[in-house]
Amino acid sequence: MIPPVARATLQVANFRRSRVMYGGNKFRQLPSPQFAIARNGACWQLVHIVPANKVVFIEHILARMYDFDFWNCQWRYVFKRIRNPLFPHDAFGGHTGVQEFTCFEYVFVVDDKTDVPSALYHFYMGKAQFGLCGTQCTIFVAPIEQAFMANAVTHIAIRYKTDQNITDFKEQFPHVRTLVKFVNNGIEKNEKNKYFMGMFKAGDIVKVLIPNVANAGYDYRLTVAADIGQFVACRVMNRPYVGVVWGIGDSGLPAEKIKDIITVYDARLAVTDLQWIAKMSTWTLMSLGAVLRLIVNVPDAFLPPKMEQLYELNIADGVRMTAPRLAVADAFASNDGDPMSASDVQNIAHVSAAVVRTMIGQGLLVPREQRASVSAALRRDIIYHDCGNIKLNAEQQSAADKIGAAIDAGGFSVHLLDGITGSGKTQVYFDAAWRAYSRGASVLLMMPEIALTAQFMHRFAARFGAAPVVWHSNLTAARRREIWRGVLNGEIRMVVGTRSALFLPWQKLGLIVVDEEHDTSYKQEDMGNYHARDMAVLRAKIAGFPVVLASATPSAETLQNVALGKYQLLRLTSRFGGAQMPKIETIDLRENRPDTYQLPSDDADSAPRTGYLSTPLCDAISETLAAGRQIMLFINRRGFAPIVQCKKCGWVAQCPDCSVGMTYHRAMGKLLCHMCGRTAPMLAKCPDCGGDVSTRGAGLEKIAEEVSARFPSARVVLVSSDTISSRQSLERLVAKMENGEIDIVIGTQILAKGHHFPNLTLVGVVDADMGLFGTDFRAAEHTFQQLFQVAGRAGRGEFPGRVLMQTYQPDHPVLRAICAGDRDAFMASDMAARRAAGMPPFGQLIAIVVEGQKESVLKGFCDALAAAAPIAAGVKIMGPIAAGVYQIRNWYRMRFLVAGDTTTMLQPVVSHWLAKVKQPANIRVKVDVNPQNFM
Ligand SMILES: [Zn+2]
Ligand SMILES: [Zn+2]
Structure with missing residues (x-):
């Protein structure tokens, strides 16, 4: 064609x-x-x-x-x-x-x-x-x-x-309508900016892009000269906004209807940033305004700090640390102890206003200042230097040299730093960061929130002589503002942050590192859909600088780009300091059915409890405990049991608002919907027939119960998003592990990432089959990545590690590949299957999820969409079908999937299609380009 x-x-x-x-x-x-x-x-x-x-x-x-x-x-x-x-x-x-x-x-x-x-x-x-x-x-x-x-x-x-x-x-x-476009890709940024200086003069009508979802810019009259990309204040429907000058006004409105711009600020986005916004909007099908909102997301960034009562934390030794108090303490720790407003405390600690009021009343929060300020830890005048205390091994040095050469040469390039856990990727990209920073460029080190650990901060400080400026979602308003402004005026040139740090108003950005590039947390799914890794590469491509992607288990998309020669592959194959990869084995549950067990509190005649830990795994745990080493048990399911069912009539506890079952959380004593967070009391009797209610399946808490029954003297800790609410709480866990205060840690995937426990020598995967049979074409890849990362936790110190995976499918290719440590063979076979099925990265997908509160309206709209579905060569439209979870928070959900080969551009097909059908009120349409989540 x-x-x-x-x-x-x-x-x-x-x-x-x-x-x-x-x-x-x-x-x-x-x-x-x-x-x-x-x-x-x-x-x-x-x-x-x-x-x-x-x-x-x-x-x-x-x-x-x-x-x-x-x-x-x-x-x-x-x-x-x-x-x-x-x-x-x-x-x-x-x-x-x-x-x-x-x-x-x-x-x-x-x-x-x-x-x-x-x-x-x-x-x-x-x-x-x-x-x-x-x-x-x-x-x-x-x-x-x-x-x-x-x-x-x-x-x-x-x-x-x-x-x-x-x-x-x-x-x-x-x-006629005009579209302003910007030229000049290949020019040095400052030179390029020169050509856009003084572009508009007082009296010109310009288009201003507003950081708001539904707009592609409105016309305003300039009262003073301004440039493309300059930040301005203006009013939309009488609300003040900070927007950017986007181009020439084109509304065709009569002059008297066009409002004046209120203020032109002495700050701007580079032309390449505007190009990036435009391209990102095109790619993700988010509106231009929605993309700009990711960048202009700090309220009052250009105004003097507001007068506001601030509080300091005042918790003396011996004060009982309840969960809310701990959360508040963590919120302060996230901000280096800066004074906080009451609303900051509430928002960051996720506590109620009543908790804050009570803590003020008890003197645990004391009024300090009335103007937002940030501590010395966020000094803008930090000058990093290379402490020169790191000696890279030959492999690391070779990788660092190649990235360094790309930084010196300038221009766009992508490097995949592919190294097993413990191979020293961090020091290699620190080297690159230093190279770019010392040349005067700004550097962004992006990582999943959970990887922003004290361990990492210490390594950063040890290498560069000062702690990094950190950007994440738990910062006070004052701190966000300071960092945002510091980055905008070029005083802050190196930031370690989560995916949203990509949207800081960077000046002279010269390097982005995306650590754990395969991590699903880079995909934003709530407010618009974008993949921060891909948008980072896009940003670098437009502005012309290198990107480093780092991972032990690179995504299929990235590996495909390596195969096509678009990304340069840099491999680190040996574990730093000579540590060995752990020995990975499966335990065939068909031959090793777990024994039942009883709790000490059980009566002699009570029914034996179903066990989930097989004898070989229990033996390994005993041996490890006897040797004085630590154990990690991995089960990726929160709570006690996923199914609560009537033994007599088969009734199952379901969330009234979502089409999913409720999970029994024993620590809370409640049923919890994992979709919407709704809770309900745990029932002793079936509401339908009055029969006895039992639980089925095993979550974290159930495994903990079994462990405590089988190993009563072991010190056990549970780790999941229920128990780890902040990075600080994770830090406390890490410290306890390091101090040997824990024998067995039982956790969900939160444990699978980046922590280094030298004394941890046994990892047990309780249910390796979980996740292997998802309907999603990425299920195998994600399971592999998760298990491979979990396995990588074992034996990172001087003692060799061992990984045991319990499974009913020991011959499954994913598990065999993990046991063989053969990631490449696994990815090759997974990618061959995807190629045959035309799935990404060998095809393209756009998911359209349509949600409605009335099923009839939803159905009518989906029928209308289906009737208007475009017929285009190379484009296949599937649906509507009920979404994987049909109902969430009382919204019914249907989905379409648009599939195409790699030669057809799907985005315009989708946007034209959606524009053809009038959307009724109370219908939400979510477009997800290259979806990761198929719920
Ligand atoms: Zn019943
Ligand atoms: Zn629910």
Whole structure:
């Protein structure tokens, strides 16, 4: 199949109506008299023809060929730039090289057979908002104001008008829409900014993008000069907002209806940031405003700090630490003990206003200051230095040298630092961080929240001489503001943070490290859907700097990019300090059925309890305990038992708001819905028939009960999101492990990440089968990653480790691959299966989840959507079907899945489809590009 864009291009290439002569070169003229496409060697140029065959170049628009860009799963054009001798302020600075289309504007003409939305997408980063469908139209490029030309802004507006031949721009101006685009990919950032300086003057009407979900910018009048990307204050529906100047106003509203901008701040986003926002919006189908909201997410960032009563924590020794008090203490610890407002305490500690009031009354929180401040720990004048106390081994050094060379050379590149746990990836990317930082660039070290441990902070401080500035979700408003402003004005140049740190207003960002790149926490799923790893790569690609992805179990997407030669692979194969990989074995539960057990409190005649720990695992636990070492038991299920059922009639406890069963949490003494968090009292009798209620299946608490029965003297700790509410509580656990105060730790996946326990030598996976048979095509990959990471916890010190996985499927390829330690073989077979099924990364998916509170309205809307489903080559639309969980919080859920091969751009197909069907009130539509979660 010829992609639509190819047809459009052929049209352009076939215009041979007349020729004009210019400087000895021949030009092909377009039907629009103002323009011509000129051939220059292998390249095409767009020229602007002024009457009497006087030709003026308006841009180097050089369509040459297209190829397939795998990373973006789209066709792209490769252009060649040449210096334009007639353009006096050549923004390209004579740069020559192959560049991608995102930095160019050009003209092309299409006929009514062309899939215009799709073609437009390829050319204009999916500005499908043009809403062109099937009508004959002409799309062309023109300089919108001669002033822009004179200012050498390589900036061109695209206008279109359907069903008419446009012969006079000015006459048509009120009816056409413009899209401002930014050119210049390959120029140094500061130089590039220069070309956008003084772009708009007082009195100009500009489009301002507002950080709010539903907008693509509104028009305002400038009262002073401003640049593209400059932060401004303005009002929308009488509410104040801080937005950014996005381009030329294009609403066509009469001048008297356009409001003035209130303030123009002395701060701006770089042009590449705006390009990034636009591209991210295109890719994720989030609105431009929703993307900007990820960046402009600090209230009052440009205003002086508010007067607000702040409190300090005052907990003397001997004060009883209840759970809420502990949570409040952790909230303060998350912020280096800075004074906090009452609302900060509430929000960060997740406690009620009553708890805060009580603590104030008890003197545990004491009023201190009235103005938000941050502690010295967040000094903006920190200068890091390389303490030079780390000696890399040969493998690490070689990896560090390769990344270092890429940083020195500049430009975009992606490096996969692929090393088993304990192989010393951190010091390699610290090396890269230092290289970029010492060159004056800003550096972002991104990691899952759970990996922001004190251990990591200490390593950072040991390497760079000061603690890092840390960005995560539990910061006070004052701290967020300080960091945000510090990053904006370039005073803070190195930040360690979670996925949201990617959206800080970075200046001169020169390196992003994405640690644990496979981690699912990089995928944001609540407020818009984006994958922070992919958006980091996108940001680097647009701004032109290197990215380091680090993982012991890289994702299939990343491995595929390595296979395609897009990412450079740097392998670390030996464990640092000579520690050995643990021995990994399965225990076949078919031959080793766990014995029953009884608790000391059980009566002699009470029924024996179902056991989950097999004899070989129990023996290994006994041996390990006897040797004075530590044990980790992994079970990825919270609570005591997932099923609460009537023995007589079969009734099962279900959440009234969600279509899932409720889990019995014995520590809480309640039933809990894991979907919505609703609780209900545990029942002794069936509400339907009055029969006895029993529990089935095993969660963490059940395993703990069994462990305490079988190993009564062992000191046991439970770790799950129920018991670990903050990083500080995890730190306390880690400290206890290190001090040998714990013999057996029983935990969910929260334990699987990044902690180093030298005395931990046995890892037991209670149910290795859990997760192997998900319906999701990533189930095997995720199970493998999780078990591989868990296994990596064992034997990281001087003692060899051992991993035992209990399973009914010892021959399952995932488990066999883990036992063999053969990640590559596993990923190869998993990826072959995905290739055969056309699943990512060998195909594309977009999930559309439609939610409604009334089933009838939901069904009607889904039927309408199904009826309007586009028929396009290479695109398959599945659904509607009931979503994996049909009901959550009383919203019913249906889903569509749009699948396509890697040569078709699905985003414009989806946005056009959704735009065709009117959405009733009380219907939510969530679009998830490249979904990770198939609930
Ligand atoms: Zn019953
Ligand atoms: Zn629920």
